[in-house]
């Protein structure tokens with residue numbers, strides 16, 4: 001190709017490129033560049049063409065010059081330039097060598113990055129805002145959940161609360177699963193209170209308390225004079241009472257098989273025929289069910305209908321037992337101590353060791369058991385501070401075995417690899433435990449099977465001040 005045509009091609013490439021292409025000779029004198037791109041440096045073509053990049057660098061127009069850098073380093077370079085006009089430019093420069101390895105010219109591509117950087121900054125700012133909004137929403141959620149009587153610190157309950165908020169905006173059937181006393185009814189009420197049906201009835205039916213023979217009349221209602229002993233005017237069934245609201249079927253696993261079939265039909269068709277009635281009534285309601293039974297194994301054993309299981313198991317929510325979310329225990333204790341104090345005009349407090357015991361206990365009856373035990377202990381203890389000795393034997397027993405059995409000792413020996421230290425840990429632990437149970441050093445001596453002077457000596461050895469400890 002002829003030289004003048006090659007020049008025309010080169011000019012066209014430079015003119016049409018999205019990047020600013022600049023060519024300098026081996027001394028950094030600008031030979032070619034697209035004038036349209038130089039506005040970002042705040043100068044015009046006649047001010048830079050034929051000028052040295054070193055000069056422009058000195059004048060602060062190129063800060064720094066990519067060409068100067070390539071000439072100096074004799075290799076490809078990349079930099080971010082901050083121009084006088086406040087722009088940020090990404091410049092990449094490439095050296096071109098002759099056969100002898102001398103630089104004959106440098107070519108650079110530069111691109112205005114200001115917008116991208118601004119967008120990036122804006123994106124990061126919005127990200128930060130989003131995180132702060134998320135935290136705020138979570139805090140509000142926690143507070144909001146509190147108004148429905150749900151207190152938590154555990155991630156598992158936080159996740160359930162989030163799901164409840166999400167599904168409460170839909171009409172999806174929710175199946176609450178978990179052992180007795182974990183809060184299934186409480187969550188069901190929260191779900192209803194957050195839904196569009198909140199101003200309509202919430203009908204809670206404990207399926208285990210309705211006798212099989214009365215199930216139909218209780219659930220579907222009956223017409224006047226349909227059976228002896230029936231109300232003369234007839235009666236609305238529980239499903240009809242839930243019209244436009246929520247029907248909460250608690251203990252659904254307790255329903256006899258014969259009843260399950262009848263219920264399934266109603267749930268599928270949302271139509272109810274009163275006992276002794278002639279026409280079906282269409283009832284609009286949202287269904288929530290709960291059980292503390294292993295419903296899937298009931299299905300396997302043929303004790304629960306598979307079709308009814310599919311009908312209710314749309315959104316299953318497993319609420320874990322309290323022993324699997326011990327981080328919820330302190331806040332529950334604080335709440336219940338406060339509310340029981342208010343209810344009975346008391347001013348009782350839990351000793352820190354009592355808190356520890358409550359946290360270690362397995363709580364087979366979950367939150368309900370915690371609430372009940374606390375109420376009983378607070379009402380039956382004369383003293384203002386509740387010590388471990390005031391607690392029921394089951395809680396103390398668990399503590400006793402946990403602190404004295406081999407796993408505890410093993411743990412310390414494994415960790416320390418030092419017998420003396422491990423013995424000290426065990427001794428200290430036993431002293432604290434004896435202090436929880438006993439009032440005097442004489443009682444402690446009896447409890448631990450050593451002499452009273454030994455107790456005093458050991459307390460001194462481990463700098464344990466009984467009076468101070470009791471105040472904690």
Ligand SMILES: Nc1ncnc2c1ncn2[C@@H]1O[C@H](COP(=O)(O)OP(=O)(O)OP(=O)(O)O)[C@@H](O)[C@H]1O
Nearest residue numbers: 149150151179180181182183184185186292367368
């Ligand atoms: N997260 C919680 N925060 C505060 N109180 C709770 C919480 N969970 C449950 N409770 C309380 O524990 C008690 C038992 O809760 P609830 O009746 O909802 O449990 P359940 O799982 O439905 O029990 P069951 O299976 O026996 O019907 C209630 O007094 C309830 O207020």
